[in-house]
Amino acid sequence: MSETSLQITGLSKSFGGVQAVMDVSFSLHPGELLALIGPNGAGKTTCFNMLNGQLKPDSGSVMLFSKETVGLKPADIWRLGVGRTFQITASYSSMTVCENVQMALLSDRQQLMSFTRRASRMYRPEALELLKQVGIVEQEDRPCSTLAYGDLKRVELAVALANNPRLLLMDEPTAGMAPKERVELMALTADIVKERNLSVLFTEHDMDVVFAHADRILVLNRGKLIADDTPENVRNNPEVRMVYLGTETEEIAHA
Numbered sequence: 133m134s135e136t137s138l139q140i141t142g143l144s145k146s147f148g149g150v151q152a153v154m155d156v157s158f159s160l161h162p163g164e165l166l167a168l169i170g171p172n173g174a175g176k177t178t179c180f181n182m183l184n185g186q187l188k189p190d191s192g193s194v195m196l197f198s199k200e201t202v203g204l205k206p207a208d209i210w211r212l213g214v215g216r217t218f219q220i221t222a223s224y225s226s227m228t229v230c231e232n233v234q235m236a237l238l239s240d241r242q243q244l245m246s247f248t249r250r251a252s253r254m255y256r257p258e259a260l261e262l263l264k265q266v267g268i269v270e271q272e273d274r275p276c277s278t279l280a281y282g283d284l285k286r287v288e289l290a291v292a293l294a295n296n297p298r299l300l301l302m303d304e305p306t307a308g309m310a311p312k313e314r315v316e317l318m319a320l321t322a323d324i325v326k327e328r329n330l331s332v333l334f335t336e337h338d339m340d341v342v343f344a345h346a347d348r349i350l351v352l353n354r355g356k357l358i359a360d361d362t363p364e365n366v367r368n369n370p371e372v373r374m375v376y377l378g379t380e381t382e383e384i385a386h387a
Contacts, residue, residue: 137331143192170352215292233259236294282313302334
């Protein structure tokens with residue numbers, strides 16, 4: 133895989149005297165599901181927020197599709213072809229499932245306007261197609277406030293796909309979900325990755341999800357990247373075992 137969607141070089145960020153991310157470098161390729169894991173406080177969210185433009189790194193480079201993005205605003209990065217989902221879902225609860233996706237489509241086409249009847253009719257077929265892809269089209273006219281949490285995660289995924297991204301950043305995509313919902317959502321994501329040849333970087337605490345779906349795993353500890361390898365090699369990495377369990381002999385389970 134010679135082509136890269138994302139090339140991170142020497143990324144660092146500190147807050148006061150605390151070094152949250154230290155000299156992190158890695159790459160991400162089209163069609164790859166890359167997991168970013170680590171204990172609480174390892175620097176995962178800080179790293180994510182620098183990639184998305186919410187935080188500016190102290191040093192380092194973020195090359196997105198061969199374009200430097202350090203210093204760009206999140207909206208500018210989004211328009212380059214980056215979608216994002218968040219650990220805590222964010223939707224317009226008073227609007228319908230379909231309307232939430234329509235708003236994302238309107239934003240992508242720079243036609244965001246007041247919530248009018250005309251706006252509610254725009255791009256409905258495109259919104260329904262996205263909802264079909266994430267398996268929730270039958271709930272198109274339900275207010276988001278009435279949805280189960282797992283279904284809200286699917287709406288959020290449809291919204292993230294509205295700008296036809298080439299890179300998808302997913303922060304704790306299965307957080308708060310029941311085990312069956314976790315399996316279904318990540319299987320769905322894997323199918324979309326293959327269909328669209330997307331690049332996906334995701335953080336996750338459920339190691340079953342990580343080892344079942346990731347093509348490659350990055351492991352952060354105290355801001356440093358200590359592993360970048362296949363799931364099998366990461367599972368057997370003594371330093372990773374020590375970080376998660378304080379032992380080099382037990383198998384990594386849930387973290």
